[in-house]
Amino acid sequence: MAGEFEEIQKRRTFAIISHPDAGKTTLTEKLLLYGGAINLAGSVKGRKTGKHAVSDWMDIEKERGISVTSSVLQFNYEGFCINILDTPGHEDFSEDTYRTLMAADSAVMVIDASKGVEAQTRKLFKVCTLRHIPIFTFINKMDREARDPFALTDEIEELLGIRTCPVNWPIGSGKNFKGVFDRNTKKITTFQAAHAGMQEIATKEIDFSDPALGSVIGEDYLAQLTEETELLDGASDELDMARVSRGDLTPVFFGSALTNFGVETFLEHFLKMTTPPLPRKTKSGEVNPMKDPFFSAFVFKIQANMNKAHRDRIAFMRICSGEYQAGMEVTHVQGKRKIRLNQSTQMMADERKIVETAYAGDIIGVFDPGIFAIGDTLENAREPIAFEGIPTFAPEHFARVRQIDTMKRKQFTKGIEQIAQEGAIQIFQERNTGMEEIIVGAVGVLQFEVLTYRLKAEYNVEVRLDTLPYEYIRWIDEPETVDVDKIQGTSDMKLIQNLKGEPLLLFAHPWSVRMVEERNPGLKLLEFGKS
Numbered sequence: 001m002a003g004e005f006e007e008i009q010k011r012r013t014f015a016i017i018s019h020p021d022a023g024k025t026t027l028t029e030k031l032l033l034y035g036g037a038i039n040l041a042g043s044v045k046g047r048k049t050g051k052h053a054v055s056d057w058m059d060i061e062k063e064r065g066i067s068v069t070s071s072v073l074q075f076n077y078e079g080f081c082i083n084i085l086d087t088p089g090h091e092d093f094s095e096d097t098y099r100t101l102m103a104a105d106s107a108v109m110v111i112d113a114s115k116g117v118e119a120q121t122r123k124l125f126k127v128c129t130l131r132h133i134p135i136f137t138f139i140n141k142m143d144r145e146a147r148d149p150f151a152l153t154d155e156i157e158e159l160l161g162i163r164t165c166p167v168n169w170p171i172g173s174g175k176n177f178k179g180v181f182d183r184n185t186k187k188i189t190t191f192q193a194a195h196a197g198m199q200e201i202a203t204k205e206i207d208f209s210d211p212a213l214g215s216v217i218g219e220d221y222l223a224q225l226t227e228e229t230e231l232l233d234g235a236s237d238e239l240d241m242a243r244v245s246r247g248d249l250t251p252v253f254f255g256s257a258l259t260n261f262g263v264e265t266f267l268e269h270f271l272k273m274t275t276p277p278l279p280r281k282t283k284s285g286e287v288n289p290m291k292d293p294f295f296s297a298f299v300f301k302i303q304a305n306m307n308k309a310h311r312d313r314i315a316f317m318r319i320c321s322g323e324y325q326a327g328m329e330v331t332h333v334q335g336k337r338k339i340r341l342n343q344s345t346q347m348m349a350d351e352r353k354i355v356e357t358a359y360a361g362d363i364i365g366v367f368d369p370g371i372f373a374i375g376d377t378l379e380n381a382r383e384p385i386a387f388e389g390i391p392t393f394a395p396e397h398f399a400r401v402r403q404i405d406t407m408k409r410k411q412f413t414k415g416i417e418q419i420a421q422e423g424a425i426q427i428f429q430e431r432n433t434g435m436e437e438i439i440v441g442a443v444g445v446l447q448f449e450v451l452t453y454r455l456k457a458e459y460n461v462e463v464r465l466d467t468l469p470y471e472y473i474r475w476i477d478e479p480e481t482v483d484v485d486k487i488q489g490t491s492d493m494k495l496i497q498n499l500k501g502e503p504l505l506l507f508a509h510p511w512s513v514r515m516v517e518e519r520n521p522g523l524k525l526l527e528f529g530k531s
């Protein structure tokens with residue numbers, strides 16, 4: 001038993017979030033390099049997935065190599081066992097991306113130093129704040145012309161509403177990138193790129209008080225650094241770990257993932273500042289991985305294998321306490337029965353392998369014969385427990401789906417419901433009409449193409465999708481207290497309901513949301529639904 005807690009103590013499970021092209025894949029590769037997981041960075045699979053055309057993507061998805069590969073990467077570094085959860089970007093951005101954050105204990109936010117905070121960073125960040133998990137910021141691409149570091153930290157504070165605390169500070173950027181100053185050790189690490197960034201490089205460290213510093217980085221840069229650090233010491237927040245843990249303050253690091261500069265320092269600080277798996281809330285209290293010996297896990301992602309011959313599904317679960325042993329028997333709480341957990345797969349760097357043992361903090365993918373749903377709990381506690389559900393995230397794209405061959409009603413309903421169960425799309429109906437008119441909502445627009453493709457390939461149903469102009473969906477707080485049919489709406493508002501019959505509102509314009517709240521005193525509209 002003691003060994004189990006020791007294993008859990010070593011776990012660090014985090015997600016890397018970024019806007020496409022900010023450097024998430026590159027940073028992941030370099031982190032793996034430190035773990036010795038791959039010899040040369042550059043071989044993380046799925047690297048270019050986002051750049052594939054849709055048809056291409058379908059083929060890749062069919063093989064499923066990429067999605068499984070990129071779900072979680074595990075490696076060891078200096079006594080830690082690190083799990084990096086992938087949050088797909090680009091066109092395959094979907095609800096899964098959000099849900100993955102439910103399985104992480106912290107997040108690393110990669111920002112392009114020349115662009116600052118971008119749209120997708122904002123969206124993912126919002127989900128992190130919902131959970132109050134620690135967020136670490138890596139401002140990347142300092143080897144290119146970058147924006148002023150003060151402007152970048154100000155932007156993070158203003159746009160994301162989180163305070164910043166730079167751990168290191170850059171000296172110049174682009175062609176004049178001299179290195180970074182560590183505010184704690186008062187040492188400067190000078191920038192040197194080597195071997196096109198493919199290998200660890202020998203960096204030079206020099207003390208801030210060393211008289212030779214001016215000649216190394218240049219007198220002008222030294223003067224600028226002196227001035228900027230004084231300003232920082234006076235104006236920036238202290239590194240208060242309690243605030244970091246609550247997600248109120250983000251430690252900021254500057255570096256260049258491509259040239260492997262600042263990555264190891266980042267990793268070392270990150271490991272010191274993060275904690276092993278934290279307690280998780282259940283409907284009846286908390287499960288504490290450092291105290292509770294029993295196995296417990298929740299499903300955060302379900303992926304269908306698009307291989308027609310098998311049509312199997314993999315349920316990805318985050319272990320919250322205890323130890324997983326291949327073939328163990330656990331209670332599937334929502335299914336109200338005991339099941340055997342077989343065939344768990346896990347990613348070790350760039351290969352998929354079957355895992356025999358896993359611990360709290362780890363992610364396992366188990367074969368799902370169609371019994372699991374997102375948010376389900378598996379456990380073998382003495383008293384039954386159930387984790388709190390995963391929020392339903394707001395889709396931003398909506399379309400009306402119509403069957404081309406209306407004779408295939410049954411297959412159509414079955415297909416669309418099963419696909420919705422996996423959580424890739426959400427289905428709605430117009431309120432007060434039957435199933436005839438189905439509206440699908442998705443977080444990423446690619447999901448519509450996947451839906452059309454899968455309905456045809458797996459259920460032999462052809463559909464036509466007509467895109468709708470809505471972009472904002474809102475849940476109604478305490479709908480039972482509201483007479484929804486009497487809501488005073490705006491011209492761009494549409495009243496719909498989900499499969500549970502809960503009312504929801506769609507809007508084309510963001511300002512209408514507030515207007516409707518104003519027109520209907522007491523009505524509160526929510527951005528996330530409760531599952």
Ligand code: G4P
Nearest residue numbers: 018019020021022023024025026140141144256257258259
């Ligand atoms: P993503 O996963 O966040 O989408 O980003 P990714 O790592 O794929 O990086 C996007 C592009 O930015 C890549 O260039 C990558 O090489 C480059 N990049 C990442 N980190 C740095 C950095 O620190 N400095 C510089 N200068 N560039 C960086 P690409 O041309 O799209 O791909 P490739 O042809 O280089 O592979």
